[in-house]
Amino acid sequence: LQKRVKVRLTTDNWISFKDYEATYVTNSYDGTCDRFSFTIEVDRYRICAGxxxxxxxxxxxxxxxxxxxxNxxxxxxxDCFSRAIPDYRV
Known part of the structure; x- marks a missing residue:
């Protein structure tokens, strides 16, 4: 194990959670720090406004x-919210 980064996510205030492994960004070391990236597919959580x-x-x-x-x-x-879609009727 050299370095590993993961993101722990919840949509129900920590009643349940899922871990996502971050991926090292190749050649990102700048002499001080490395960079990692992660992707979370929020569609699978059925997120609603509010x-x-x-x-x-x-x-x-x-x-x-x-x-x-x-933090x-x-x-x-x-925080998730709905956005009004403009009406472009002519």
């Missing part, structure tokens, strides 16, 4: 078993 998605990020390495970033105990969060 729902929210919360997540935290975990970093693991041979030096540190797990280091969690949860100072507030979690990272996306």
């Amino acid at each position: 729902n929210n998605i919360q997540f935290s990020i975990c970093y693991e390495s041979f030096v540190r078993p797990e280091l969690w970033d949860n 100072y105990d507030q979690n990272y969060r996306f």
Whole structure:
């Protein structure tokens, strides 16, 4: 294990959650940090307006078993809302 990053996501306030592995971005090391990317398919969660998605990020390495970033105990969060679609009738 060199470095590993995962995202832990919930749509029901941590009653359940799913982990997503992040992928190392090749040649991203800039002398200070590496970059990882992840994709979450939100369609599978049947998200509706008024729902929210919360997540935290975990970093693991041979030096540190797990280091969690949860935005100072507030979690990272996306609030879902509906957007009116403009009416283009002529």
